[in-house]
Amino acid sequence: MKLRNIAIIAHVDHGKTTLVDKLLSQSGSFRENQRQEERAMDSNDLEKERGITILAKATSVEWKDVRINIVDTPGHADFGGEVERILNMVDGAVILVDASEGPMPQTKFVLGKALKVGLKPIVAINKIDRHDERHQEVLNEIFDLFVALDATEEQLDFPVLYGSGRGGWMAEAPEGPQDKGLEPLFDLIVKHVPEPDTAGKDEPFKMIGTILEANPFLGRIITGRIQSGSIKPNQPVKVLHGDGTLLETGRITKILSFRGLERVPVDYAEAGDIVAIAGLSKGTVADTFCDPQVNEPLVAQPIDPPTVTMSF
Ligand code: GDP
Numbered sequence: 338m339k340l341r342n343i344a345i346i347a348h349v350d351h352g353k354t355t356l357v358d359k360l361l362s363q364s365g366s367f368r369e370n371q372r373q374e375e376r377a378m379d380s381n382d383l384e385k386e387r388g389i390t391i392l393a394k395a396t397s398v399e400w401k402d403v404r405i406n407i408v409d410t411p412g413h414a415d416f417g418g419e420v421e422r423i424l425n426m427v428d429g430a431v432i433l434v435d436a437s438e439g440p441m442p443q444t445k446f447v448l449g450k451a452l453k454v455g456l457k458p459i460v461a462i463n464k465i466d467r468h469d470e471r472h473q474e475v476l477n478e479i480f481d482l483f484v485a486l487d488a489t490e491e492q493l494d495f496p497v498l499y500g501s502g503r504g505g506w507m508a509e510a511p512e513g514p515q516d517k518g519l520e521p522l523f524d525l526i527v528k529h530v531p532e533p534d535t536a537g538k539d540e541p542f543k544m545i546g547t548i549l550e551a552n553p554f555l556g557r558i559i560t561g562r563i564q565s566g567s568i569k570p571n572q573p574v575k576v577l578h579g580d581g582t583l584l585e586t587g588r589i590t591k592i593l594s595f596r597g598l599e600r601v602p603v604d605y606a607e608a609g610d611i612v613a614i615a616g617l618s619k620g621t622v623a624d625t626f627c628d629p630q631v632n633e634p635l636v637a638q639p640i641d642p643p644t645v646t647m648s649f
Contacts, residue, residue, distance in 0.1 A: 339403040340609055341530045342562065344410050344424055344456075346448060347433035348441035352463045356433060356502035357396060357407060360415035361597055362521050363505065364398035364405075395548075395560065395611060402524040406611045410447050420450050422547045422623070426562040426611055429530030430458045431522075432479070436470035436499070436511075439478045447579055459496050460531055461522065463513050466501045472511050495562045496529055498522055533562075533609030540568030541628035542574065545635045546615075549622050555591055555615040559626065564635060566628060567607035568592055570613065575627060576620035579632040584624060590616035 347353040395408045408427060411419055420437045424430070435439055440448075451458060460479055462472050476497060483493050500507035500519055506515040509524040550559040568574075568589055576584040593600040593613040606612045620626055625634035 338399075339527075340533055341403055341405045341429065341526055342408070342427040342533055342609075342611055343400070343405060343526060343530055344408050344427045344430045344451070345433060345453060346410050346430050346444065346458070346460070347463075348435070348438070348443040350515055351433050351435040351438070351441075351444075351583070352502040353409075353433055356461075356463065357503045359502055360398050360407070361396065364400055364523070365401050396598055398523075398597070403527050405523075405526060408410075408434065408611065418623075420447055421454065422545070424451050424454045424456065425545075427456070428533055429526065430456045431461055432458045433461045433463050433502075434475060434479060435467075436462045436465045436472045436475055437467045439471075439475040440482050445482060445486070448482065451484050452483070452488050452492055457492050457495070457529065459498070459522075459525055461507060462497065462499045462511070463502050465499050471509075472499055496525055499524060528584055535609045537565030537606060538567055538608040540565040540608075541631050542568050542572070543591055543625060543627045543631060543635055546576075546620055546622050546624045546626060548613075550613070552615070557618060557620075558593070558613045558615050559617065559620060559622075560611065560613040561626065562611045563606060563608050565608050567605060568612075569605055573629050574614075574617065575629050576617055576632075577625045577627060579623060579625075579634055579636075581632065581634055585617060585619045586629065587617045589614050 345353050345357065395406060397404055397406045408423055409424055432444065432448055434444060462475055464470065465472060498507040498509060499511040504515065506513065506518050508514055508517065509521060543564045544561040545564060546561050550558040552558050557611040570589055570592060571581055572589050573586065574589055575586040592603050592606050594603045594606060595611065600613060614626065
């Protein structure tokens with residue numbers, strides 16, 4: 338199956354959660370038995386219920402023969418390093434902007450970082466059904482923002498879709514067509530976002546830890562994008578700090594791949610994919626997880642307090 342890795346960038350309330358829900362429900366990965374009220378990216382109520390905070394998540398949708406990993410970008414601007422690490426896991430981004438409010442500070446902050454790491458974003462002007470929508474002005478504001486953030490010519494040439502996440506449609510024109518649902522967005526992601534580079538899949542395994550979780554059954558889980566090589570359960574790995582010092586050696590006990598809202602154990606994963614691995618007891622965010630023969634760590638983004646989340 339082909340693969341795409343994207344981030345969705347939006348200011349709070351611009352409709353990210355609703356859109357991801359609709360992507361899930363219109364994609365092949367949606368499972369009837371998945372409780373629809375359990376929304377994809379924003380499980381505030383669930384979190385409150387469990388008394389925990391989930392700070393970063395990923396989900397995946399399937400469109401035709403492509404699996405699209407979607408990672409959420411943090412809703413806060415405090416930890417710069419975290420946003421950069423997450424953006425470094427993906428090859429594209431969808432910038433979702435409310436057609437009435439226009440780009441807001443959070444859009445600017447994360448978009449600036451996305452442009453800096455070289456992503457070529459897709460712009461989606463959302464909530465076009467609002468009576469006070471002003472899509473033409475908002476598009477101009479977004480363009481001006483790209484310019485102010487030093488976007489390259491290629492980045493400035495961004496594709497634009499209009500639509501309503503809640504209405505479950507996106508189209509090249511603000512008036513629709515609406516009856517194609519989110520197909521234009523799925524197609525644009527597949528067309529515009531580069532396929533992850535799998536050229537290094539025969540090289541030794543390397544991955545930067547990006548999201549750390551404590552799981553009651555599996556222990557420590559680290560999510561990251563496999564930069565090179567491949568992994569199987571039981572494979573020996575070591576963990577290197579950014580300065581090259583050895584933190585630990587161990588074995589991978591489990592590899593989890595994203596499928597819809599769930600994560601499923603897999604027997605194999607290779608360069609380009611975003612996975613979660615269990616089995617190591619010390620390795621953390623910004624460390625390099627790699628084959629025992631590797632001695633050079635990958636260059637990590639600035640280190641900030643690791644994000645420890647709980648998963649169930
Ligand atoms: P998030 O904070 O970006 O995840 O935003 P949500 O998806 O939670 O949406 C925020 C609010 O906007 C909710 O009340 C949604 O029902 C509403 N909303 C989402 N999509 C649309 C849309 O396409 N049109 C309109 N008018 N409202 C929407």
